[in-house]
Amino acid sequence: MVLAQLGGSISRALQQMSNATVIDEKVLNECLNEITRALLQSDVQFKLVRDMQTNIKKIKGKTSVVMFVGLQGSGKTTTCTKYAYYHQKKGWKPALVCADTFRAGAFDQLKQNATKAKIPFYGSYMESDPVKIAVEGVETFKKENCDLIIVDTSGRHKQEAALFEEMRQVSEATKPDLVIFVMDSSIGQAAFDQAQAFKQSVSVGAVIVTKMDGHAKGGGALSAVAATKSPVIFIGTGEHMDEFEVFDVKPFVSRLLGMGDWSGFMDK
Amino acid sequence: FSSMFQSIAGKANLDKSDLEPALKALKDRLMTKNVAEEIAEKLCESVAASLEGKKLASFTRISSTVQAAMEEALVRILTPRRSIDILRDVHAAKEQRKPYVVVFVGVNGVGKSTNLAKVAYWLLQHKVSVTMAACDTFRSGAVEQLRTHARRLQIPIFEKGYEKDPAIVAKEAIQEATRNGSDVVLVDTAGRMQDNEPLMRALSKLIYLNNPDLVLFVGEALVGNDAVDQLSKFNQKLADLSTSPNPRLIDGILLTKFDTIDDKVGAALSMVYISGAPVMFVGCGQSYTDLKKLNVKSIVKTLLK
Ligand SMILES: Nc1nc2c(ncn2[C@@H]2O[C@H](COP(=O)(O)OP(=O)(O)OP(=O)(O)O)[C@@H](O)[C@H]2O)c(=O)[nH]1
Ligand SMILES: Nc1nc2c(ncn2[C@@H]2O[C@H](COP(=O)(O)OP(=O)(O)OP(=O)(O)O)[C@@H](O)[C@H]2O)c(=O)[nH]1
Ligand SMILES: [Mg+2]
Ligand SMILES: [Mg+2]
Numbered sequence: 232m233v234l235a236q237l238g239g240s241i242s243r244a245l246q247q248m249s250n251a252t253v254i255d256e257k258v259l260n261e262c263l264n265e266i267t268r269a270l271l272q273s274d275v276q277f278k279l280v281r282d283m284q285t286n287i288k289k290i291k292g293k294t295s296v297v298m299f300v301g302l303q304g305s306g307k308t309t310t311c312t313k314y315a316y317y318h319q320k321k322g323w324k325p326a327l328v329c330a331d332t333f334r335a336g337a338f339d340q341l342k343q344n345a346t347k348a349k350i351p352f353y354g355s356y357m358e359s360d361p362v363k364i365a366v367e368g369v370e371t372f373k374k375e376n377c378d379l380i381i382v383d384t385s386g387r388h389k390q391e392a393a394l395f396e397e398m399r400q401v402s403e404a405t406k407p408d409l410v411i412f413v414m415d416s417s418i419g420q421a422a423f424d425q426a427q428a429f430k431q432s433v434s435v436g437a438v439i440v441t442k443m444d445g446h447a448k449g450g451g452a453l454s455a456v457a458a459t460k461s462p463v464i465f466i467g468t469g470e471h472m473d474e475f476e477v478f479d480v481k482p483f484v485s486r487l488l489g490m491g492d493w494s495g496f497m498d499k
Numbered sequence: 500f501s502s503m504f505q506s507i508a509g510k511a512n513l514d515k516s517d518l519e520p521a522l523k524a525l526k527d528r529l530m531t532k533n534v535a536e537e538i539a540e541k542l543c544e545s546v547a548a549s550l551e552g553k554k555l556a557s558f559t560r561i562s563s564t565v566q567a568a569m570e571e572a573l574v575r576i577l578t579p580r581r582s583i584d585i586l587r588d589v590h591a592a593k594e595q596r597k598p599y600v601v602v603f604v605g606v607n608g609v610g611k612s613t614n615l616a617k618v619a620y621w622l623l624q625h626k627v628s629v630t631m632a633a634c635d636t637f638r639s640g641a642v643e644q645l646r647t648h649a650r651r652l653q654i655p656i657f658e659k660g661y662e663k664d665p666a667i668v669a670k671e672a673i674q675e676a677t678r679n680g681s682d683v684v685l686v687d688t689a690g691r692m693q694d695n696e697p698l699m700r701a702l703s704k705l706i707y708l709n710n711p712d713l714v715l716f717v718g719e720a721l722v723g724n725d726a727v728d729q730l731s732k733f734n735q736k737l738a739d740l741s742t743s744p745n746p747r748l749i750d751g752i753l754l755t756k757f758d759t760i761d762d763k764v765g766a767a768l769s770m771v772y773i774s775g776a777p778v779m780f781v782g783c784g785q786s787y788t789d790l791k792k793l794n795v796k797s798i799v800k801t802l803l804k
Contacts, residue, residue, distance in 0.1 A: 302721065303756060303785070304608030333785075335613075335647035340640025347639075388759040415608065419723020420533040420763045442607060445692045446732070447725040470607065470638070 287379065287409055289323065294373050296380045296405055300398055300429055301413035303386030306441035308337065310413050310467055311383045312344040313475040314439075317465075318379050319350060326377040328368030329354030330361040330401055331385040341383055348472055351377065361385065362400045369405050382407065389428035402433045409436045412459055416442050416466075418451035426458035435459045441467035444474065448486055512552050513561070521565040522547055532802050534765030535724045538772050546572055570799060577768065577795045579777030583751055588712060589627055589682055598630070598676040600684045600709060602669070603753070604702060605717035606729055607690030610755035610782055612641065614717060615685050616648035618753075618780065620787035622683055623652065630681040632672035633658035634665035634705065635689040645687055652787070655679065665689065666705040673709060686711065693732035696740075703740040706747050715779065716749040718770050719756045726769040734774060749774055754793070755782035764801050767793065 247262065287295045297314070299307045308331070315325035327345045329352065331337035338354040345352035353368035365382050372380045382405055387394035402410065412426060412435045429435055438459060440452040443466045456463060463478040522543045529539040546568045555564060585599075592599040601618070603611040612635070619629045631649050633656060635641035642658050649656035657672035669686050676684045688705065691698035706714060716733060718726060730749065738746045752770050760766075767778060778793040 302759065304610060304719070306608060334644070335616075335651075336640040336642075336644025338640075339643035340638070343639035388756075390758055390761070415721070417606070417722050417725040417729075419535075419721065419726075419766065420531060421721050421760045422723075424761065425759070442692070444695075445606065445725065446694055446728045447723070451723055 287318075289378065294376075294378050294380060295409070296369055296382065296407045297409045297411060298382045298384065298402060298405060298407035298433070299411050299413055300384055300433060300435070301386065302388055302415070302418075302425060305386065305413045305415045306439075306467055307386065307413045308340050308344070308383050309470065310411075310439055310441060310465075310475075311341070311381050312348055312350070313467065313472055314411075314465070315345075315350050315379070315381050316348045316472050317475055319348070323379045324377045325350055325379040325381060326368075326372040326375070327352040328365055328372070328380060328382045330365040330368070330382050332359050332361050332364065333385040337383075337385070344472070351375070361397060362404050365401045365405045389425055395428070395432045398429075399432050410434055411436070411464075412438050412455065412461065414438060414440055414452055414455045416440050416449040416452055417445060417447035418455075420451075422451035423454035423458045426455035430459040430461075435461050437461050437464045439463070439465045439467065440478075444468045449483065513550055513555055513564075515547060515551060517561055518547050518550060518565060521562040524562070525565060525569055529765060529768075529802060531763075532765040533720075533723060533760070533763040534802070535727045535769040535773075537724070537727055538769045541772070542569065542572060542576075566803060570803060573768065573799045573802060574795060576772055577778075577793070577798060580775065582777065583713070583779060585713070585779070586625055586627070589622075592712065593682055596677075598673060598681050598684045599713075600673055600686065600711040601713040601715055602686040602688060602706060602709070602711045603715050603717055604688055604733065604749075605690065606692055609690070609717050609719040609722075611635075611690065611717045612644055612648070612687050613785065614753055614755055614780070614782045614790070615645075615687050616652065617782060617787050617790040619648070619652055619654060619685055621790055623654070627682045628680070629654050629683045629685060630672065630676040630679070631656040632669055632676075632684055632686040634669045634672070635687050636661050636663045636665050636668060637689040641687070641689065655681070665701065666708045669705055669709050693729050693736065696736075699733075699736040700740045703737050703746070704742075706737065707741050707743050710747070714747055714750045715753050716751070716770075716774070716776065717753045717755060718766065720754055720760045720764065720766045721756050722766050724769075726766050727773045730770055730774040730776075749776050751779040752776050753780045753782065754778050757781045757783040757791075758789070762801050762804065764798050767798055768802065 299311050301307050318325050327350055329338045329341040342352055353371055355364055358364050369380050410433050412429055438455055438461050440449055440463055466476050466478050468474045526539045526543045550568055589599045603615050605611050622629050631645055633642045633645045646656055657675050659668045673684050734748045737748055754767055781791045781793050783789045783791055
């Protein structure tokens with residue numbers, strides 16, 4: 232249990248803070264640094280997104296392929312469109328490929344989202360082999376000079392080996408530049424084992440935590456970060472396309488520790 | 500060596516400090532099994548209260564006394580106080596020539612629509628006729644998702660596309676089901692966060708307007724501490740935001756994704772403890788047959804292992 236190991240250092244840091252008579256920015260920052268150090272010591276790589284190599288870089292003439300993986304219902308399909316839309320606004324030419332041939336209505340969902348965001352999409356109602364669709368989709372969009380091809384996949388879990396094998400095959404066939412593990416912020420103790428299993432099957436390089444507009448603190452996400460040794464790059468904060476933020480460690484840690492907003496905390 | 504005596508044979512009466520180490524260990528164990536912290540704490544408190552002042556039977560250890568008391572408490576909590584027999588109630592409704600209406604509610608992505616289809620399949624196995632009502636009029640692909648299940652199961656679906664008021668769509672679906680003689684209407688709803696007031700208000704309107712026979716809360720076994728907040732807030736919002744003097748609350752729980760959690764079965768306990776509602780079905784896979792009943796004994800055994 233990652234959090235239990237972290238517990239000691241974090242509560243020490245907090246203890247120091249509550250011993251201080253006046254809580255100002257300086258004390259707060261010290262506390263935050265302590266906590267960040269504790270997280271790092273547990274292989275939790277909390278760095279800000281700007282110094283991350285996992286961020287897809289735009290290279291002229293080169294196409295990046297990004298594959299989304301995760302447990303059932305974690306928010307992959309929704310987040311694919313958010314990710315595409317975010318990069319589209321930054322001048323990229325994204326495209327979406329629906330390699331989920333399992334879930335009822337999966338292609339319709341991606342299609343409707345993509346249409347709303349005016350992003351080209353690829354998928355099939357007839358074909359049942361996700362590997363085939365993924366390859367066709369990636370090839371099609373490479374020809375059309377898209378520079379960011381996003382592959383959505385079915386939800387899966389480690390207990391079903393065949394599902395993991397399928398994911399491995401999609402990854403092998405499309406050779407993604409980045410595999411993003413999408414995780415629901417409300418997940419509990421199963422987070423670590425599941426995330427680790429994903430990492431062992433495909434080379435997860437980044438994590439996106441969804442549904443942060445809910446009430447959950449996102450502690451399970453910490454486990455996922457530790458298990459995949461990959462940073463959180465974005466968070467999802469709602470069902471709409473633009474409810475998507477670059478991950479920032481400060482509000483995340485303060486929420487995790489149940490302290491609310493730092494600003495609100497300082498007023499007390 | 501006094502501590503050794505204490506742990507084997509009956510000293511006088513148990514007091515709090517005797518119990519604390521064993522309770523602390525038990526609480527930690529429950530939490531690693533994914534029981535919400537708040538629930539594990541409350542359980543340990545009530546076990547402590549039940550044991551304090553009691554005499555320790557000779558030749559028993561404190562830890563096994565605590566364990567036995569906990570086991571008893573867990574069985575009591577997980578055993579439904581009110582049992583709901585859907586098939587019996589469906590037949591009762593049929594005699595009154597009314598369809599039996601079930602509304603599936605819950606936060607986003609937990610498995611409402613998929614498990615609605617599994618329940619439909621289960622009802623069909625029992626020779627009960629079903630209509631599906633596509634009242635998630637918000638999420639992309641939600642209507643097509645339900646339509647796909649309806650086609651595969653060959654049952655009628657009532658749908659009005661997107662952006663319609665789901666409360667009205669449900670009402671029309673029930674009218675349609677009454678006309679076509681369906682025994683049951685299964686109402687799919689959009690996922691919503693428990694703190695999202697406008698969405699919770701819309702849900703409470705749907706429930707108030709249609710007064711279903713069963714409000715089924717769908718929650719996933721993967722959820723951690725948030726389980727407590729989800730159930731208590733759904734109940735609270737359904738009560739506060741309803742315009743009815745006797746608002747409907749959660750009647751039962753459908754626990755999904757049970758196949759993804761190994762021995763971390765604690766969400767079942769958190770959900771039942773906080774709501775007092777029984778787990779009526781357990782979803783344990785992605786095909787129609789993956790719907791089971793909760794086995795209280797095995798859950799308790801796993802929690803204490
Ligand atoms: N409130 C909220 N809802 C979200 C967020 N991200 C996704 N959702 C919702 O979560 C539900 C599941 O999202 P999907 O994108 O379908 O999840 P998925 O991982 O593709 O699901 P599968 O393909 O079935 O495994 C949908 O109702 C989404 O609208 C978020 O950040 N906040
Ligand atoms: N492994 C497993 N997956 C499940 C189970 N029940 C549902 N799922 C999967 O979970 C994902 C989400 O299911 P949905 O039925 O779309 O969930 P929902 O609650 O209707 O989602 P929204 O309507 O978007 O809020 C799908 O990929 C389902 O196949 C289950 O018992 N076990
Ligand atoms: Mg999906
Ligand atoms: Mg649904």
